[in-house]
Amino acid sequence: MNTGLMAVAASVCMLTGIGAGLGIAIATGKATEAAARQPEAAKSIRTILLIGAVLSEATAIYAMFIAFLIISKM
């Protein structure tokens, strides 16, 4: 197969990083707003923020897995 085309495919696959970065940034912004509004709830807000960040990053990791599969066939 065409090695150059497979390399380009594996790189395009990782454009989902944009979605993950935006998702985590928006979640962190809202979390700091909520923590500033009510400082005594800061602990549970931190827990919710970490869970939201990990769940949002999982979609970018699914794309990385596909990129691994493409590279291993190169």
Place this chain on the structure above:
Amino acid sequence: MDKITDVMSKINPTTVFNIQIGSIKIGITDSTISMWIAMAIIIAVAYIMAKKLKQMPSGKQSAVEIFVEFIRGILKDSMDKYSEVFVPFIGTMFLLLVVANIMDIVNIIIPSFNISPPTKNISVVLALSIISMITVVYAGIRFKKFSGWLKSFVQPLPIMLPFKIMEYFIKPISLTLRLFGNIVAGFLIMILIYAMIPEAIPSFASIYFDIFDGILQAYIFVFLTALYIGEAVEEED
């Protein structure tokens, strides 16, 4: 091109030796040996810390009690009534994942020691996810009786049946890929950093990639398992 496949081949498990039982040949890979080391560490630490349990706690026992209270806090959020039943399972899973993900930092403390975390092998992670799903199914059947568990498939609306069946397959796959992807990404980046600047930078990068990522991913795995168990045993009031 040779460098890329050389790096990628470090993820694949390599067979170290074979055990022959009759006519069945069991291959022992380096992931298995790493899991044995993690088990040995946990059993040794647990034996030393909890040797004599007294009514008034002293130093080592307080550390164990802090850990148990932490696990109970995770479970009380998800399920109120049955949290005592699942504390041992969730606690053991958390300890195993923390030790298994952090085993990479030994490479820095003892130079040129090549140990890799067992969770870089997707079979190991898939086995742990299947254990979690079997526990979820078991919790549903034991606390709701078999007919109640079957009825929960069509609970709010009968049209939810295919979605609920699909969930039982998608949940372990998402747990697997999340843990596997994070640990393998950290592992590969550490290999590249070692190859480029082998002197002082790897220790700083390893604090984020190995320790923080390993503990966070272990916490998320255990928290999501507790959430799924809570969903399976909740009562519709």
